[in-house]
Structure formats: structure tokens, C-alpha cells
Amino acid sequence: MDTLPATRKRILIIEDDGDECDLMAQHFSPYFDITGFADNYDKLIGLLQPNHLPQIILTNLNLPRKNGLEILQELKGNKAYQQIPVIIMSVSFPDFLKIQAMQLGASACVDKPELYNHYETFCKNIYQLTLQ
Template identity: 30%
Template sequence: MMGIFSKYLLVDDDMDDLDFFCEVMEVIDPSAACYTANNGKEALELLDSNSTIVPDIIFMDLNMPKMDGKSCLKILKSNSAYKHIPVVILTTSSNLTDKEEVITSGASYFLTKPTSMNELHEKVLWAIHGLEERAASMTGNN
């Protein structure tokens, strides 16, 4: 599947989740670039250090050391260079307060981490399609 997005960043401190996500992205779009960071601080450093890595979508966990997903989201959405990038929260939390807080802070979606690769594939694909549809409707290309 080749869509309008080609660069993805997953911010998560769980190495298995990073690997699974990149495997899923390889299936969804083999030509896509999949970047990873282990926490919000590392993600911001990665973005600030290399303008060629600026992703089309950021998938981010909430609970991480050094800088959690909520703090990173707030910084991203307050930075003119990054506020346009859709952020999808992908977390083990199913807490409604967390969901409300991150959506209010600018996250596009709040997804609970799935327990299988198939479910991860479905959720990631659903989020990508939803964001592509939003982008197309904003540009009048739907």
C-alpha cells in the first residue's frame, strides 16, 4: 500500500514493540521509512538533529522514562516545525482521563496497544487511512 505518508516515527521504550511496529510498517508499505526513539527526549533530539527524518506520522507510547508521551506531545504541538505532524498515541493505557488529555493536547488518535501482530497491523492501517482521509479532505483531493 503506497499512500501519501512515507516516514513514520515510533516512540516507545519497549524494544519488542519497536520491532513489531517496524515489521508491520514493512508489510503495510515496504518503501516507507520507519524511525524509532526510546522516549520523548530522544524523539525530540532526533527531530531537532536531522530535518530529513521529520516523519509524516508519529506513533507514541505514553509511559516512558526520561520524557513521557504526554510531555513530548505538548512540546511537539507547541513547536511550529512539528505541530502539523499527526501524533497517534499507542499505549497499554485504556484510561479515559489519559485519552481525553492527549486528544485535548492535539493527538489525532488514542489506540490501546494490541496483543497480536494482526491486530497491530489493523490498528496502524486504520490510523493511517483515517489520517490520509483527513489530509485529502483538507486539500480537496477526496
């Protein structure tokens, strides 16, 4: 039987698909305190409150304007945010992009589920990653 965390880490999610945000809100809530959803870099920066930073940032790779790798570079290049672990997710995630993401400072690269009914397992796996 799975045990839920006594204290939940704060996670901020960057995703531009509203249906996926709804699924993540539902399935991440037992494991994390979701501090917000952003659909692009500018909204992300607006959600980053200096006295209440997330402990994890989960970003989609494929986003409009700045993609997940560009967001990762921006965060790792900013002293205020560079210590926050960033996990990058994508449905289509070739190995060369995973290698590039890890070289840029990603904490992990994960494959996003293609089917909505796999989100419960996906969210549980993200939580397991944060325990390491």
C-alpha cells in the same frame, strides 16, 4: 483486497519496548517509510531532521522520563514540529487521558494490542487513520 499506498508517509515511532519496535517495523513497513525509532524524548529530537521531518509521529503513552502526553505538549509547543500529526497509543488508555491528549493536540488515541499477533491489524488501522 487491501491496496498498499503508492507513496508511503514517513512515520517516526516512540516506543521503549524493543519487541514491540520489531513488530511495528515488520507490520508498518508495507504502509509507511519508518524514519526511526526513539525510546525517549531526547532521542526523538535527535531524529527530527529539519529537511526530512516525519509526516506522522506515533508515541507510546507510557514512557520513562517524559510520557506521551508530555512529548505531545513539547511537539505542539515547538513551531518546527507543531504541524506534525501525533498519534498516542497505550495498552491501558483510560478515557480521561484520551480526552486530555485530544485537548493537547493529538490527532488520535489508539489502544495498543495486548497480544503480539494483533499487530498486523493494529498497524493497518493506524494506516487507515492517516488517510482521513
